[in-house]
Amino acid sequence: MMQEKKSESGVAAMAACYQKFDPAAYLQYNYTPPRADFSRKDSIVPWKLACLHRAFNEGDVSGELLVDIGSGPTLYQVLSGCEVFNKVILTDFLELNRQELHRWLHNNGSSSLDWTPYLQHVCKLEGRRSSAWTEKAARLRRVVTDILHVDVHSPQPMAQDALPSTGADCLVSCFCLESVSPDLAAFSRALGHIRKLLRPRGHLLLIGALGESYYFGGPGVRIPVVPLDEAQVCASLKESGYTLIRLEVYTLPQDMRVGVDDVTGVFFAKAKKD
Numbered sequence: 165m166m167q168e169k170k171s172e173s174g175v176a177a178m179a180a181c182y183q184k185f186d187p188a189a190y191l192q193y194n195y196t197p198p199r200a201d202f203s204r205k206d207s208i209v210p211w212k213l214a215c216l217h218r219a220f221n222e223g224d225v226s227g228e229l230l231v232d233i234g235s236g237p238t239l240y241q242v243l244s245g246c247e248v249f250n251k252v253i254l255t256d257f258l259e260l261n262r263q264e265l266h267r268w269l270h271n272n273g274s275s276s277l278d279w280t281p282y283l284q285h286v287c288k289l290e291g292r293r294s295s296a297w298t299e300k301a302a303r304l305r306r307v308v309t310d311i312l313h314v315d316v317h318s319p320q321p322m323a324q325d326a327l328p329s330t331g332a333d334c335l336v337s338c339f340c341l342e343s344v345s346p347d348l349a350a351f352s353r354a355l356g357h358i359r360k361l362l363r364p365r366g367h368l369l370l371i372g373a374l375g376e377s378y379y380f381g382g383p384g385v386r387i388p389v390v391p392l393d394e395a396q397v398c399a400s401l402k403e404s405g406y407t408l409i410r411l412e413v414y415t416l417p418q419d420m421r422v423g424v425d426d427v428t429g430v431f432f433a434k435a436k437k438d
């Protein structure tokens with residue numbers, strides 16, 4: 165009982181931290197070089213894009229609806245999936261992040277970050293000319309049908325009628341659960357909550373930080389993170405009702421440690437709802 169109360173107040177404290185989240189600064193810290201250097205294979209963003217490209221193109225991930233949990237102000241995580249699914253729903257806890265995404269999707273490209281090199285890079289991964297990026301941008305704008313509120317700490321993370329009753333065919337979630345949870349128990353519970361949004365045997369593609377205890381969500385906005393190791397990620401997935409298909413790990417080279425967090429690595433998990 166005491167433990168539950170502590171976790172509840174921890175969740176409330178996390179929500180308070182996010183009130184100061186600054187989407188433009190967050191994009192600047194994490195989605196520009198050296199972390200997003202497309203000329204380097206060992207840069208963190210190209211690594212993430214390669215994992216997602218592979219996972220979406222192995223033939224086992226299919227269906228109509230892809231839902232991204234905790235999108236933040238970013239779009240990179242659905243650039244491969246938008247070719248496989250005819251309907252994509254983006255979600256975030258903060259109105260500010262949903263507005264940022266809305267601006268790109270509806271105002272023809274106006275947003276705090278230029279996503280063009282991302283679109284071009286994923287086109288190349290798909291064996292297309294990089295000039296096909298405009299087609300990919302048009303496809304993304306067409307298939308994203310909604311940008312909705314989500315709270316992974318709620319047993320019902322999205323509004324009741326937000327998704328079809330069968331659930332999504334696939335979930336993707338990047339750097340969300342560990343950066344919004346006060347402890348490992350809350351992280352595992354959140355995995356269980358989002359599982360309810362997924363159809364039976366649907367896929368979960370989860371990317372997250374390893375060994376991270378904080379990151380900056382804006383100037384002076386220090387947000388605590390649950391430091392995870394690979395074994396904890398695997399155990400949490402199992403405990404929450406997923407079967408792990410593959411876990412890949414990236415270790416940050418020294419020059420990617422740019423002072424905006426203390427992350428040491430990144431995991432990519434491909435899993436399936438039991």
Ligand code: SAM
Nearest residue numbers: 234235236257258314315316338339340343344
């Ligand atoms: N997915 C993006 C990425 O890959 O960079 C953003 C990740 S950012 C570290 C964490 C995101 O979780 C923020 O956009 C934040 O608004 C969102 N968030 C905060 N509290 C949340 C909650 N209770 N449920 C779901 N998302 C939450």
